[in-house]
Amino acid sequence: MSKVLEIKDLKAKIGDKDILKGLNLDLEEGKVHAIMGPNGAGKSTLSKAIVGHYDVNVTDGEIIYKGKNIVEEEPEERALDGIFLSFQNPVEIPGVNNAYFLRTAVNARRKHLGLPELNAAEFLRTMKAEVAELGMKPELINRSLNEGFSGGEKKRNEILQMVMLEPEVIILDEIDSGLDIDALRAVSEGINKMKDGKRSFLVITHYSRILDYIKPDYIHVLKNGQIVHTGGSELVEQLEKEGYSSFEEK
Amino acid sequence: MKLDILNAFDSSSLLKEFNANSSKSIASSALAKLKVPNKKTEKYRYFDIEPLVSKDWKICETKEQSPEASGKKIVIENGALLNSGDIDGVTVELAEFSDIDAEHFDGLYFLSHLMAAKAIVIRCSKDCSLDIEHIYTSNECLINYRVVILVDANTHCQISDSFKGEAKDSFILSGYDIFVSRDASLKFIKTHTLNSANYTPIFTSRYKVDSNANLKLSSFDFAFDNGLNIFRVDLKDSANIDASHLLYATDSAKYGIVSEIVHEGKSSTSSQIAKSILDKKARGIFDALIRVQNSAKWTKAHQNSKSVLLNSGAYMASKPQLEIYIDDLEASHGSTTGQLDNKQLFYLQSRGIAKDDARKMLILAFAHEIIATVDDEYLANKIYAQFEQAYYGTYELDCMKTCVGCEESILGNE
Numbered sequence A: 001m002s003k004v005l006e007i008k009d010l011k012a013k014i015g016d017k018d019i020l021k022g023l024n025l026d027l028e029e030g031k032v033h034a035i036m037g038p039n040g041a042g043k044s045t046l047s048k049a050i051v052g053h054y055d056v057n058v059t060d061g062e063i064i065y066k067g068k069n070i071v072e073e074e075p076e077e078r079a080l081d082g083i084f085l086s087f088q089n090p091v092e093i094p095g096v097n098n099a100y101f102l103r104t105a106v107n108a109r110r111k112h113l114g115l116p117e118l119n120a121a122e123f124l125r126t127m128k129a130e131v132a133e134l135g136m137k138p139e140l141i142n143r144s145l146n147e148g149f150s151g152g153e154k155k156r157n158e159i160l161q162m163v164m165l166e167p168e169v170i171i172l173d174e175i176d177s178g179l180d181i182d183a184l185r186a187v188s189e190g191i192n193k194m195k196d197g198k199r200s201f202l203v204i205t206h207y208s209r210i211l212d213y214i215k216p217d218y219i220h221v222l223k224n225g226q227i228v229h230t231g232g233s234e235l236v237e238q239l240e241k242e243g244y245s246s247f248e249e250k
Numbered sequence B: 001m002k003l004d005i006l007n008a009f010d011s012s013s014l015l016k017e018f019n020a021n022s023s024k025s026i027a028s029s030a031l032a033k034l035k036v037p038n039k040k041t042e043k044y045r046y047f048d049i050e051p052l053v054s055k056d057w058k059i060c061e062t063k064e065q066s067p068e069a070s071g072k073k074i075v076i077e078n079g080a081l082l083n084s085g086d087i088d089g090v091t092v093e094l095a096e097f098s099d100i101d102a103e104h105f106d107g108l109y110f111l112s113h114l115m116a117a118k119a120i121v122i123r124c125s126k127d128c129s130l131d132i133e134h135i136y137t138s139n140e141c142l143i144n145y146r147v148v149i150l151v152d153a154n155t156h157c158q159i160s161d162s163f164k165g166e167a168k169d170s171f172i173l174s175g176y177d178i179f180v181s182r183d184a185s186l187k188f189i190k191t192h193t194l195n196s197a198n199y200t201p202i203f204t205s206r207y208k209v210d211s212n213a214n215l216k217l218s219s220f221d222f223a224f225d226n227g228l229n230i231f232r233v234d235l236k237d238s239a240n241i242d243a244s245h246l247l248y249a250t251d252s253a254k255y256g257i258v259s260e261i262v263h264e265g266k267s268s269t270s271s272q273i274a275k276s277i278l279d280k281k282a283r284g285i286f287d288a289l290i291r292v293q294n295s296a297k298w299t300k301a302h303q304n305s306k307s308v309l310l311n312s313g314a315y316m317a318s319k320p321q322l323e324i325y326i327d328d329l330e331a332s333h334g335s336t337t338g339q340l341d342n343k344q345l346f347y348l349q350s351r352g353i354a355k356d357d358a359r360k361m362l363i364l365a366f367a368h369e370i371i372a373t374v375d376d377e378y379l380a381n382k383i384y385a386q387f388e389q390a391y392y393g394t395y396e397l398d399c400m401k402t403c404v405g406c407e408e409s410i411l412g413n414e
Helices: A043-051 A075-080 A098-112 A120-133 A138-142 A151-165 A181-193 A235-242 B003-008 B011-017 B022-034 B050-054 B107-115 B342-349 B355-371 B377-392 B406-412
Strands: A003-014 A017-028 A032-036 A056-065 A083-086 A093-097 A169-173 A200-205 A218-223 A226-231 B073-077 B080-083 B090-095 B119-124 B128-135 B142-151 B156-164 B171-180 B185-194 B200-209 B214-223 B227-235 B240-249 B254-263 B269-278 B283-292 B299-309 B315-324 B329-338
Touching: A003 A043, A017 A032, A017 A043, A017 A056, A017 A200, A017 A218, A017 A226, A032 A043, A043 A056, A043 A075, A043 A083, A043 A169, A043 A200, A075 A083, A075 A098, A075 B342, A083 A151, A093 A098, A093 B342, A093 B355, A098 A120, A098 A138, A098 A151, A098 B355, A120 A138, A120 A151, A151 A181, A218 A235, A226 A235, B003 B050, B011 B022, B022 B107, B073 B119, B107 B142, B107 B171, B107 B200, B107 B227, B119 B128, B142 B185, B171 B185, B171 B214, B185 B377, B200 B214, B200 B240, B214 B227, B214 B254, B214 B355, B214 B377, B227 B240, B227 B269, B240 B254, B240 B283, B240 B355, B240 B377, B254 B269, B254 B299, B269 B283, B269 B315, B269 B355, B283 B299, B283 B329, B299 B315, B299 B355, B315 B329, B342 B355, B355 B377
Parallel strands: A032 A200, A032 A218, A083 A169, A169 A200, B073 B128, B119 B142, B128 B156, B142 B171, B156 B185, B171 B200, B185 B214, B200 B227, B214 B240, B227 B254, B240 B269, B254 B283, B269 B299, B283 B315, B299 B329
Antiparallel strands: A003 A017, A003 A056, A218 A226, B073 B080, B090 B119
């Protein structure tokens, strides 16, 4: 299996605090990788480092994507190249129309890929179909981006963006947090629909609940800024029984 | 004429100087007391008034002529009425005007009235929608004129006020006296793009909102040079004003609003929201007072100013103030000045939108709240276009940016 993303000895700080301490992780093409770990282990920092968040200062190591180290790349360059992060707490942006924002993003990606841009009608037709499939309220299309959305609506909107942008590496940061069972099922269906044997997923979670819906190929245990153990889906049961304490830090 | 020399004049000398009759004695007395402003005048503290009042101005003479009377637009060129329009229920005439706001805080308001022998008086006696266009073409002179708008009782009007022309190095001293009569309403929407090295405008106005009347005042100023909007509002019993101001200022422009909203009548309500976007070395001014007098029981008064600084050289002088003389009311005020929100910027970038485009999107979003207060869709889109033209230098027509429910019209056009 070919590696789509390689993280080599990654060290990163937030402020003065060392969070990632020589993290190594390979994402395989077409596979679902789950990252599990206790609070403060560095799970969200890892996702932020991959997408180039301004909070995270990468001090050493490499993130190799499509054969190049992307550590110095701007967030939009990484996104255009196909990396997508579904945020744990998507920000509200009053005044930015949801549909206009997403069309701008979709057309920026299509332009980057050498595809023709979608006109307003083509875009809206596709968007409306996806909105219906995700069980979103149609009026959310015309609202300001995430403004006044419930927690579940925000997460569905993240999945809508993911579906429309057709990324190649999908990072889902605590996608299950704040979702009721119906919303979790709808969001998971949206994610599973994206599995095509090519796309890779990095599912970051505290709890195993989401993994009942999105079956992982690999589970990585992240503790104190490092991957301390990698295994198959059988690890979920072990983690449920024994917690994270049974996995020693390197 | 140098305006600052008038500070040595008493009331009667001022009347003589401007050949004004005794009906203007309120103006001359008030000017003799308030004086022509200088850099020490509190209300002009953040604005460069000295070069305007110390310069020896040639006064632009407004010649009385027979204006055209066609179309839905009233056109005023260099202070002279060029076209009085042909609008059902609207009369326009040149007339002496003496119902001056004796309580106004601005010396230039009174000076402007003293200098203007006649005012352009627009009376709306039926529900109507009209445009007023001001054109400035005379270079290196002081253009002074007054416009009066009377909205009769039980009448509902919308006025769109716009500006055109490039009068180099001129000083525009003008303003409105607007009377919204009992049970009437007026939506007054002013849009002004002031290019660099143009004229300097000081608009000094008063609005009197009678019992149960409603004034919706929206101003959109896109400034590359200096200018000031000064106004005072009187609210009678159960009168209401919703004032929204959007300012985009750049280069070295010093631009803004100095205002006083006075609650005189009981159960009167006011809301004033200002949003300012400041780039390069621009200075924004929001010096706004809401006064609730002891006669104004059960009033509601809310005021807020939000500013975004796009450059370390930009500066916002924000001074929202409440002056309250009763206990029984609901009031609030606030002011925030900051930069674009990093979280929002990053979110857009993380979806592949280039940083510059993301910034533009956020700036437009910031302005959206004020532009969206204009419920006339055609006018709102024109204002978006004017704002984008001022901010980006270009405008791309795309109704999805702003429209609510435009999907039907897009898909319906297939």
